[in-house]
Amino acid sequence: MNFSTPALPLLTGRGLTKRYDGRGGCVDVDIDIYPGEVLCIVGESGSGKSTLLNALALRTPVNDGTLHYRSVEHELLDLFALPMPRRRMLARTDWGFVHQNARDGLRHGVSAGANIGEPLMANGARHYGRLRETASDWMNQVELDATRIDELPSAFSGGMQQRLQIARNLVTKPRLVFMDEPTAGLDVSVQARLLDLLRTLTAKLHLAALIVTHDIGVARLLAHRLMVMKDGRVVESGLTDQVLDDPQHPYTQTLVASVLPV
Amino acid sequence: MNARIEESAMAEGYNFAYLDEQTKRMIRRALLKAVAVPGHQVPFASREMPLPYGWGTGGLQVTSAIIGRSDTLKVIDQGSDETTNAVNIRRFFARTAGVATTTRTVEASIIQTRHRIPETPLTEAQILVYQVPMPEPLFRLEPRVSESRKLHALADYGLINVKYYEDIVQHGSIATTYDYPVLVNDRYLTSPSPIPKFDNPKMHMNPALQLFGAGRERRIYAIPPYTKVRSLDFEDHPFTIQQWDHECALCGSRDSFLDEMIVDDAGARMFVCSDSDYCQERRAAQEDA
Numbered sequence: 001m002n003f004s005t006p007a008l009p010l011l012t013g014r015g016l017t018k019r020y021d022g023r024g025g026c027v028d029v030d031i032d033i034y035p036g037e038v039l040c041i042v043g044e045s046g047s048g049k050s051t052l053l054n055a056l057a058l059r060t061p062v063n064d065g066t067l068h069y070r071s072v073e074h075e076l077l078d079l080f081a082l083p084m085p086r087r088r089m090l091a092r093t094d095w096g097f098v099h100q101n102a103r104d105g106l107r108h109g110v111s112a113g114a115n116i117g118e119p120l121m122a123n124g125a126r127h128y129g130r131l132r133e134t135a136s137d138w139m140n141q142v143e144l145d146a147t148r149i150d151e152l153p154s155a156f157s158g159g160m161q162q163r164l165q166i167a168r169n170l171v172t173k174p175r176l177v178f179m180d181e182p183t184a185g186l187d188v189s190v191q192a193r194l195l196d197l198l199r200t201l202t203a204k205l206h207l208a209a210l211i212v213t214h215d216i217g218v219a220r221l222l223a224h225r226l227m228v229m230k231d232g233r234v235v236e237s238g239l240t241d242q243v244l245d246d247p248q249h250p251y252t253q254t255l256v257a258s259v260l261p262v
Numbered sequence: 263m264n265a266r267i268e269e270s271a272m273a274e275g276y277n278f279a280y281l282d283e284q285t286k287r288m289i290r291r292a293l294l295k296a297v298a299v300p301g302h303q304v305p306f307a308s309r310e311m312p313l314p315y316g317w318g319t320g321g322l323q324v325t326s327a328i329i330g331r332s333d334t335l336k337v338i339d340q341g342s343d344e345t346t347n348a349v350n351i352r353r354f355f356a357r358t359a360g361v362a363t364t365t366r367t368v369e370a371s372i373i374q375t376r377h378r379i380p381e382t383p384l385t386e387a388q389i390l391v392y393q394v395p396m397p398e399p400l401f402r403l404e405p406r407v408s409e410s411r412k413l414h415a416l417a418d419y420g421l422i423n424v425k426y427y428e429d430i431v432q433h434g435s436i437a438t439t440y441d442y443p444v445l446v447n448d449r450y451l452t453s454p455s456p457i458p459k460f461d462n463p464k465m466h467m468n469p470a471l472q473l474f475g476a477g478r479e480r481r482i483y484a485i486p487p488y489t490k491v492r493s494l495d496f497e498d499h500p501f502t503i504q505q506w507d508h509e510c511a512l513c514g515s516r517d518s519f520l521d522e523m524i525v526d527d528a529g530a531r532m533f534v535c536s537d538s539d540y541c542q543e544r545r546a547a548q549e550d551a
Contacts, residue, residue, distance in 0.1 A: 084412075084416070085416050088416060088418070107424070109428075110424060110425075110427070110428045111428060111431050113427070113431065114424050114427045114428050114431070117424070117427055118420065118421075118424050121420035121421075121423040121424055121427070122418065122420035122421075123420070124420070125423075126423065126495075126496055126497050127496060127497045127498055128426075128427060128430055128496040128497075128498050128499050129498050131427065150431050150432075
C-alpha cells in the first residue's frame, strides 16, 4: 500500500441523496476518494451501494448534494454543473466503469480487439495498426490469450469476458475506475484470479478504484478503505483492517460475523 | 445531338406537383434549415405518397416542394433513366406538374436519384435530390435513437471506426462499399444514401445543391454547394474507390462506375456503364467523330 499519496482527494461527494419516490437509494452520503486508493463500499442488497456508485459516476441524477472532481490540471470541477460534453469527455478519458455483467459493458457484435479499441477510437485514435498493438498488449496485461484478439466476446468464458471489460476500461489510462460487483457471478477460483489481477493492476497503474461489493472477502483483499452501508446510509467507515477486525456498528458486526469460516 | 427534352401537359384535378401548397411550405422550411446546418437531419411531417415506402417517397416530396414550371426534370435509378422506378417518377411529375423531362444530365435543372450520382459533372444551376431509405448513419451501430442524437450533438463518431476496425479484421479492408458514411463540413456524420462509395468523392465541393429526403424515416438533410465532404477511414487504411479491370463494353469508358451483367446461360459477362446517359453521350460523340 502506498501511503505517500497527496492529501487532496480526487473525488469529493457531500450530502449525496438519491431517493426513488421517497424510498430506497442513498441518503446524505459524504465520500472522498484519494488518488491511488481502493475504496470498497460493502452492504447488503438494497442498501443503496449501487445507487451511490451510479450517482458518483454521473450515471444517475441525484436529488441533493454536491460532487467535485480534481482534474489532471488540478482544477476542481463541480460535476453536477459540468456541461454534458465535458462530462462525457471525463467519463471516457479519466474514468472507467466496470459493470457487474460483462455483457452490459461489452459490445457483443464486434471482436475482442474492437472492444478494447473502442474507447480509444472514441477519443480520436484513427490508426488501425496501432490500435491492434494496444489491444493485444492489453489482452496480455489482463492475462488473456492475445491470439484470440479477433474472436467475439461470446467466445470467451465469463471470467475472461470480465477481464476483457477491465482491459477496455483501463486502455484509456483512467485515474478513477468504478466497479459494480466485478466478481459476482464468477466461480471461486476465477474470482481469486480476477481479484489478484485487479490488485496488481490498481497498484501498478496507481489507479483509484471505487468497488461496490457485498462480499467481505473481496473487500479484505482489495480495499485500503471501507465504507459500510445500510438502508441508504453509511454506518461505518475507516481502514479495512480496522473496520473488519474491530467493527463498531452492530450491523458491521453482524456482517463480519456472518462470513463462513473455511 | 438533338435535345431529348419532352414537353408534357399537366393532368387536371391535381395541385401543381401533387402536394398541396401548405405541405410544400412545410417541406421548404425543413429544407432551408437543412441547408443552413449541412448534414444535419431535420425532421419533417412526411406525407403519404401514391407509391410505397422504399420507392422514393422522400425524394418525391422534396422534388415536389422545389420544382417550378420552368424546371426540367431527370430521374435516375441505379444510374439508369429506364428502370421502373425512374420511369414512374418521371411520368408522375410530367402528369402532376406538366414540367419538361429529360434523360440528359446536362439539360436537367433537377435530378432525382436513387443509388447513383451522374458521371457528368453537375453545375451550380442544378439540384440533386436523393431518395434515402435510412438517413441515420449510426443506425446499425447504436440501436437507441436518443443515444444516436447525443452522439450527433457531441460529434462523437468513434463508433464508425469500430465498425471499420471489425471490417478490416474480417475482410482485410473496409468492406462498406455503398452508403459509406461521410463527415459533412467537418461536423455532422451523414448517410450519403445507398450510392456506391465510388460516388462519395463527387459529393465533395460539388457545385450543385444536394438534397436528401427520407419519407419513411421523416428526415430531410442537405449538402449545400461547395461543401467539404469527407469519407471516414483509418490513417493506415485510407478510403479508396472501386476500380475495374475492364472498360465499358459499349462506350469504352475506363473511369465510370461499371455494372457487371451476365448475358447468357453459359455465364458470359459484360461490363457496362451504370450511368446510361453518360454511356449514350459518349457513344454518340464517338459516332459523330
